[in-house]
Amino acid sequence: MIFAGVFYIATLLLVAGLVYKIFDYSRTPAPLKIPTTPAPTTQSGVVYRMAKEVVLFESLFKSNKWIWVFGWLFHFGLFLVLVRHLRYFLPTIPEWLVFIQPFGMYASFMMVVGLAGLLARRFLVDRVRYISTPSDYLMLVLLLGIGLTGMMTTFVVHTDIVALKEFFMGLMYFDVQPVPTDPIILTHLALVALLMVIFPISKLLHAPGVFFSPTRNQADNPREHRHVAAWAARLDQNN
Amino acid sequence: MAAAEFDIPEVKDTIEIPKLREGAMAHAKSFIAPKPVQDFMGYPHELGEDWKERALDKMGDLLGKYRSLKVFLDACVHCGACTDKCHYYLGTSDPKNMPVARQDLMRQVYRRYFTTAGKLFPKLVGAKELSKEVLDDWYSYYHQCSECRRCSVFCPYGIDTAEITMAGREILNHVGMGQKYSNEILGKVQKIGNNLGLPGPALEDTLLGLEEDIEADTGVPVKLPMDVKGAEVLLVTPSADFFSEPHVESLIGYAKVFHAAGINWTLSSHASEAGNFGLFNGNYETMRKVAMRIRDAALELGVKRIVVGECGHAWRVAYSFWNTLTGIGYGGNDPFSIELQKQLDHNYPQPQHICELTNDLIKAGKIQVDPSKNDDLVVTYHDSCNVARASRMGDMPGGQFIIPRELIKSVVNNFHNMADDTIYESTFCCGGGGGLLTDDLMEVRVKGALPRVTALNAVVQEHQVNFMATICAICKAQFTKVLPKYGFDMSMVGGVHQLVSKAIKLEVAEQAD
Numbered sequence A: 001m002i003f004a005g006v007f008y009i010a011t012l013l014l015v016a017g018l019v020y021k022i023f024d025y026s027r028t029p030a031p032l033k034i035p036t037t038p039a040p041t042t043q044s045g046v047v048y049r050m051a052k053e054v055v056l057f058e059s060l061f062k063s064n065k066w067i068w069v070f071g072w073l074f075h076f077g078l079f080l081v082l083v084r085h086l087r088y089f090l091p092t093i094p095e096w097l098v099f100i101q102p103f104g105m106y107a108s109f110m111m112v113v114g115l116a117g118l119l120a121r122r123f124l125v126d127r128v129r130y131i132s133t134p135s136d137y138l139m140l141v142l143l144l145g146i147g148l149t150g151m152m153t154t155f156v157v158h159t160d161i162v163a164l165k166e167f168f169m170g171l172m173y174f175d176v177q178p179v180p181t182d183p184i185i186l187t188h189l190a191l192v193a194l195l196m197v198i199f200p201i202s203k204l205l206h207a208p209g210v211f212f213s214p215t216r217n218q219a220d221n222p223r224e225h226r227h228v229a230a231w232a233a234r235l236d237q238n239n
Numbered sequence B: 001m002a003a004a005e006f007d008i009p010e011v012k013d014t015i016e017i018p019k020l021r022e023g024a025m026a027h028a029k030s031f032i033a034p035k036p037v038q039d040f041m042g043y044p045h046e047l048g049e050d051w052k053e054r055a056l057d058k059m060g061d062l063l064g065k066y067r068s069l070k071v072f073l074d075a076c077v078h079c080g081a082c083t084d085k086c087h088y089y090l091g092t093s094d095p096k097n098m099p100v101a102r103q104d105l106m107r108q109v110y111r112r113y114f115t116t117a118g119k120l121f122p123k124l125v126g127a128k129e130l131s132k133e134v135l136d137d138w139y140s141y142y143h144q145c146s147e148c149r150r151c152s153v154f155c156p157y158g159i160d161t162a163e164i165t166m167a168g169r170e171i172l173n174h175v176g177m178g179q180k181y182s183n184e185i186l187g188k189v190q191k192i193g194n195n196l197g198l199p200g201p202a203l204e205d206t207l208l209g210l211e212e213d214i215e216a217d218t219g220v221p222v223k224l225p226m227d228v229k230g231a232e233v234l235l236v237t238p239s240a241d242f243f244s245e246p247h248v249e250s251l252i253g254y255a256k257v258f259h260a261a262g263i264n265w266t267l268s269s270h271a272s273e274a275g276n277f278g279l280f281n282g283n284y285e286t287m288r289k290v291a292m293r294i295r296d297a298a299l300e301l302g303v304k305r306i307v308v309g310e311c312g313h314a315w316r317v318a319y320s321f322w323n324t325l326t327g328i329g330y331g332g333n334d335p336f337s338i339e340l341q342k343q344l345d346h347n348y349p350q351p352q353h354i355c356e357l358t359n360d361l362i363k364a365g366k367i368q369v370d371p372s373k374n375d376d377l378v379v380t381y382h383d384s385c386n387v388a389r390a391s392r393m394g395d396m397p398g399g400q401f402i403i404p405r406e407l408i409k410s411v412v413n414n415f416h417n418m419a420d421d422t423i424y425e426s427t428f429c430c431g432g433g434g435g436l437l438t439d440d441l442m443e444v445r446v447k448g449a450l451p452r453v454t455a456l457n458a459v460v461q462e463h464q465v466n467f468m469a470t471i472c473a474i475c476k477a478q479f480t481k482v483l484p485k486y487g488f489d490m491s492m493v494g495g496v497h498q499l500v501s502k503a504i505k506l507e508v509a510e511q512a513d
Ligand code: HEM
Pocket: A053, A054, A055, A057, A060, A067, A070, A071, A072, A074, A075, A118, A119, A136, A139, A140, A143, A204, A206, A207, A208, A210, B077, B078, B079, B156
């Protein structure tokens, strides 16, 4: 039952934290046009630029191939794994999700290899070591922990998926069911809860943050459109 | 004033990423602004008892006003992609000159006072109290960033260290640690009208002298008019163009272009400066005040077009911010901006860069040029950071790279680019931008120029390049000072319109008149 409480609290913190952060980012004005040029001149161009950043990590590709390889393996693996996880939360499982299941399983290898590579860089490259804080290492260790415990469950000691699904469906309908008791899945779940709690107060804010980055999300059209923030417009009135 | 002795870095064949040398540049401190300078700007000139509260208050204020600052301080994942992108790191090997480390100087404080994680577990997330040592680090390393935005190109979230540096300097100003060089200039431009502090009459004399020189040289009475009401074009150019070599050669070039094309133009004594150091200090109000001189001059003289001379950061402010700050541009729907925008000629972009103007005239056949006049030169082009990464020319992305090159190639026969990863949006700063063009930062400037010098040296070796053209007053001043330290001739650098000036045919337009 502790786990039920933990997940309610973790979800609350995650959602409330993210909603607050996103609200905070959107209410903070960007008073000046500062896209890093060359930049698209239209809004649809901006969407395309942003899509390339989010899906392909385009800028990272330009700057450092090693970080790009590991980072992209990790994130794409993570994405597939998370999609596969939808099956624990959906009452009925759609066709495409069934199709994706095996990919999701092997994506966990991408994810873990990527994480291991990123962690290795933190130890091996003097510049990256210099900028790393303890939390930077721990974040990678945490994700590795989640990934490895998940893989143990998938590939070594299976858990009772049906019971687990009942537990989570129960949580969603406020009808608490017993949680499976094998230690590995419990570790998996505990680490996930921790990840959820720290998400909105850590550098994981890069995920929503990237969409709010003025150097990437502004169109390059300052000569054609007058762009003025509310606090700055007040200055015009005194003239 | 003589700065401390230091070793000039060795120029290698390629740009190398150095091993860290902690504290290598901790001693580099720009002179602090004295009382009169700070008084004029409305800032204190020494740390008061309450400096810490003032600093944190200001930081909170900026976090509420600038989304860039807030998102950038949160979003960095310490991936390290930017660590080898800054010319100051490459030239000095001081780790605090790595963009992310420069940001972290502020991020550690942000985390400590403004985030839950940093309040609860400061050690874990690298959060730190704001101490005098931290403040000194800010002063030192926020004046070893030329706000060139190279790091922003390579960061997966576009984190622009320049935004952090600007905020850092703004906070430093508010606690009484202003930089003498930038703040003195901001005083001069507001009191006298330009960064060099040339009063109107001196300027007039200079222009007359230049007119005589041009006529003696070419036999054509090319004019440099000032404060002409009803002129079509107002030219706003960095004040270095009036006095410094090689800048003045480009000024002569603009004058010849206007003359040859028969365009009625004028300079303004009130707005005799395109540069706007308000940008460097990250203070919106100051930047706006300085930019307002241009608007006032345009309204006063009733001009139809506003054209900007060769200056990098001025072009950023003009292209990206003038419309926002002063309504110079289009698309305004408030009385303030409409007042000016209805006066402007909508057939032209406003403001327009002198390279856009000249290039269009050459392409349209309205002025003639003879590139063989520059046959003694093998030319390369240095993209200035603010033009490359913070503005545009023409009507498509990347026009800021294409148009100056097109223009150069139409007036010279021998042109070679430097290596791809050192030009266009990956261009390396000259090392003197962003308020660092002062003798008290000479070591930073010389070392910061290393990547650019390395790339230049490569084309000198391979293609016998003997001229590096650029369209920034700061780049020109910096290179004439710094290139000799690396064994190059200072006359190797000059403006694009210096080349135009040599190649342009003046007589043709005379006949067409
Ligand atoms: C919009 C979605 C996201 C985008 C565009 C994105 C993008 C990136 C990029 C470009 C990097 C830098 C390269 C690297 O080190 O991998 C990065 C790092 C990182 N991301 Fe994401 N990310 C997203 C979502 C997430 C999520 C949901 C998580 C975690 C649950 C996450 C965890 C991390 C971590 C831990 C790092 C740091 C890796 C290191 O220590 O080097 N990201 N992300």
